[in-house]
Amino acid sequence: MAQYSEELDGVFVALADPTRRDVIRRLGRGPASVGELAREFPMTLPSFMKHVRMLEANGLIRTAKSGRVRTCALRRDRLAVVDDWLAEQRRIWEQRTDRLERFVTDPKEQQP
Amino acid sequence: MAQYSEELDGVFVALADPTRRDVIRRLGRGPASVGELAREFPMTLPSFMKHVRMLEANGLIRTAKSGRVRTCALRRDRLAVVDDWLAEQRRIWEQRTDRLERFVTDPKEQQP
């Protein structure tokens, strides 16, 4: 065990916060400045910036500053690591014998 | 904004830890007892149990105690919420006009 994927870890941690998932959703519709994004969330700018930096640090978005405005854009490719992880899971469970499961734990015999 | 999905949040938070993702991978190959699982990780049983309880609390696994042994099994269906979220993302970005992006950010353009 111990798969040690720094990358995967960062992405999942980044996605574990509802604010950041919302930012990603919003950016799915196209790029936006930090200010535009921040306006939609009930928190101060500095707090919001932490989320932006975290998203960028983990490669989920890309930002660029032009003048005094920092614009953010989604990096679609990065979400693929989640997709890949799910695909791996499916691969694993599809190739198992699958017999025992229903005998060991089962909805019917759940409560002790 | 503010999508407020308690469910989604729990699942992502649960997946944000490498130990828990490893447990899920392991359980993909079939059910296992807490002891069996714990043996593969460099931590004490009580610490490991926290992960087990968290995975169960968020519906990613289901456990049942028989005698002194608690057996854990994956709940495949639960990972679907992640799948759904990804699908929603795709849906969003596929239906956008898509024009502006390369003009706003992006130094030298990646892939459309």
Next chain:
DNA sequence: CGAATACTGTGCCATAGGGCTAAGTATCGC
């Protein structure tokens, strides 16, 4: 019965996460 096994419960600790305020820097618009 008594010892070993397999958890379970409790409590402590250190760090990281997410929020705030206050103050600073760099453009932009007039």
Next chain:
DNA sequence: GCGATACTTAGCCCTATGGCACAGTATTCG
């Protein structure tokens, strides 16, 4: 140039997380 705008930096606070040790409970086995 000067004020407004758009972040940025710094520092503080509180809670949650993930780890530990140690003691307790419930089964199972000889």
